[in-house]
Amino acid sequence: MTLDTSTEVTSAPPSGSRGARARSREWAERISRAVPSIGLIVLLALLWAAAALFVPEFANGSNLVNILRQSADLVIAALGVMFVLLIGGIDLSIGSVFGFSSVVLATLVFGGTPVPLAILIVLAVAAVAGAVSGALTHFGRIPAFITTLGMYYILFAFAQMISNGLALKLPPGTMLQGLSRGTVFGIPNVVLVAAGTAVVAWMVLNRTPYGRDVVSVGLNRQASRLSGLPVSRVAVGVFMISAVLAAVSAILLTARVQSGEPALGGLTGTFEVITAAVVGGTSLFGGRGTVLGVVVGAIIIRTIGNCITLLDISSLLYQTVMGVLILIALIVEAVRLRQKGGVE
């Protein structure tokens, strides 16, 4: 500080301003990363404003709560599939994890198993199914598209066999009823469960070594492996997360309809969940996805569904809109990747 005055004097002002610039660069970096999520929130706000103007009954307090209630199951399942998408995989089995979990839960509860135990069993079974998909994909080097489509049909068949293809009504008065209908300070329980899931998912993704591993493996599997990251644990684990969160989602749906439904979900269900994640800015090429984005993506989809119901238009239109949405999201992604390639 005291010696070497000649260089100190000349270099001090630029180095001082560089410190300030480094800090502003850091903020610029953080803000630019949040831009996609902020954009989605703006999109949702515009959607709600437009719906309030053109859809009768939309801007009604109970309808808005209703949308959030309906979004809960989609948010949870989409957060699950986000982890698979983050490593560049895909999980087509979600739709039948819904029906299968629903049937298993109802059968257990009907047979007298205490509800908490039944829920644990359902989650454990889903985890096993996810582990099988993940292990086949990772160790067997089979594309996830194929293993999870296989798992879809296996679970679909199990659900049909267990239930004989029929809905199984839940006995009245179980705690599953309270779960679905209850509220805390006016907020529906299911919304709280979804919010809790989102917070945990955010913590896992952003504040745990495992979340770091997932993103790194998704961006470059080879470099991650050579850095000593537990690639197998990531590659199998994300499918377990996806299946378990799909099962959580199925438990909420089962509680809502108060019966075990083998037809819950289906391929449409799979499609809806993946659409929510992709509309929420999750890349199908791996490495990119945010919890906030996925949550907003799921709410956008349920809002559109809500409007279509209120306007009493054919539900086929809903599927058309889904298809258009996923195409738009993918085009945006493709354009983004191309631009990025151009700059580098």
Add this chain to the structure above:
Amino acid sequence: MTGPTASAPSLEGTAAPASVLSAREVVKYAYDETGAPITGSDVRLLKGVSISVRPGEIHALIGENGAGKSTFIKVLGGAIPAEQGEVAVEQQPVVFGSSRRARELGISVIWQEFSLSPKLSVLENMFLGEEITKHGLLDRSEMRRRSTAALARLGVQIDLDRQIDSLSTSEQQIVEIAKALDRDARVLILDEPTASLTGVEADQLFAVVQELRRKKLGIVLVTHRLDEVFEHSQRITVMKDGATIGTFDTETMTRESLIQKMVGRELGSYFVRPNAVAGEAVLEVDGLSCGRAVVEASIVVRAGEIVALGGLVGAGRTELCRLVVGADRATAGTVRLRGRDISRWTLRRRLDAGIAFVPEDRKSQGVVLAMSVQRNLTTRSWRSLSRRGILLSPRREQELAESLISDLEIKVHTPLQAAATLSGGNQQRVAIGKWLVKPSSLYIFDEPTRGVDVGARRALYALIAGLVERGAGVLMVSSDLPEVLGMSDRVYIMREGRIAGEYAAAETDESELLRAMLPETHAEVAS
């Protein structure tokens, strides 16, 4: 159209011959994450770069990593646009950002990453996308004639029906050059052409380049190898921090004076010899084999010792390293780390037990390009940065990253920027930095200084010497013989998958090592 060249005399001597390629005051902005230009004059990627290349000269373009050489030749080749300045070929202006226009005017760039299709033949690659047709059908005989003619002009013979990936790297480059020649290139820009070549291959390439020089092409040679600059170039343009320092006649320069221009400071001894005594064996490899890539290789690396692994490209050096760390599975043999047999351990377990591995290809294996510098540096520390291994402390993570960034002098705007935005030498420091948090017993570096400039090289050597002084053993793959002799204590030479010899670095020389690398001739086999 003649304006720019008329006003350019200040750059060259008054009686200078006309230039075939001239670029004046090229300015290129950096862009932020949103794609908006950052206009501040001190953060520009190019701050007014000029060059003038005469017909029939090899013009070396040199500078440290991050000096802007790559960006500049991308602008010259029309791969990316620039904001200001002029580029012209024989007074014909080049349109910025149009590689097609640049090609039409005769600028051909041979990039470090080839644009050839590996699974197609030489002939198919010569006319890929620009096939010659006759009556709507491919005119193979015409394409064959022209390809043969182009290769003949270079004085080489390559079978046109061979698949590209069966050619050596230098042969692939020659195919690219022949392709450029067939399209009447006036200016040939070579982007570090010898970075992945062995000495023999480089000689083959320069024979071709000298041939082009006699044919009055202007040749721009981007390189880090000063030997090449002095041996082959007539003039040298030095870049530093996005600006041109100047253009010099090669005859008037010495190695030292050139290095000084590049780094702006004196270099002491180029290599950094560690002050350490070899101790116990850290790594003992015995009879390790994997197919024909590695055959019964046995080596020892001791604590406090740098062991170099030399050989031609494809001799099995990288493969041997990968077997040692467990990235690939050996078919026979044992690997011991500090006396413990780790032959059956997984990659992860070996790394955790104290092997650090910095792979050859940093862009695809050394770093995760799309991930931030911070996360790349802390990759091996996420678990130790977490309370009870669960929740990570972002503050401690950032502190760790910042201390590594300042220790290794990595040039970043913020630790959060993507590793892809760094220059090659800085990326290499990130790739190494993640292994420095927790000391390892054995460090394996595969071509650590490839594509790294002089100043940064010296810093890397000092870093490696420091590791050895702290008691680690280092195994270093290198194709650079002065580096092998300057840095290592012992040298193993690999040839066709086998260890062909072991030498004490102090008692051998380049020619002996080179002889050991070259494949045996039939006469030698017979005797």
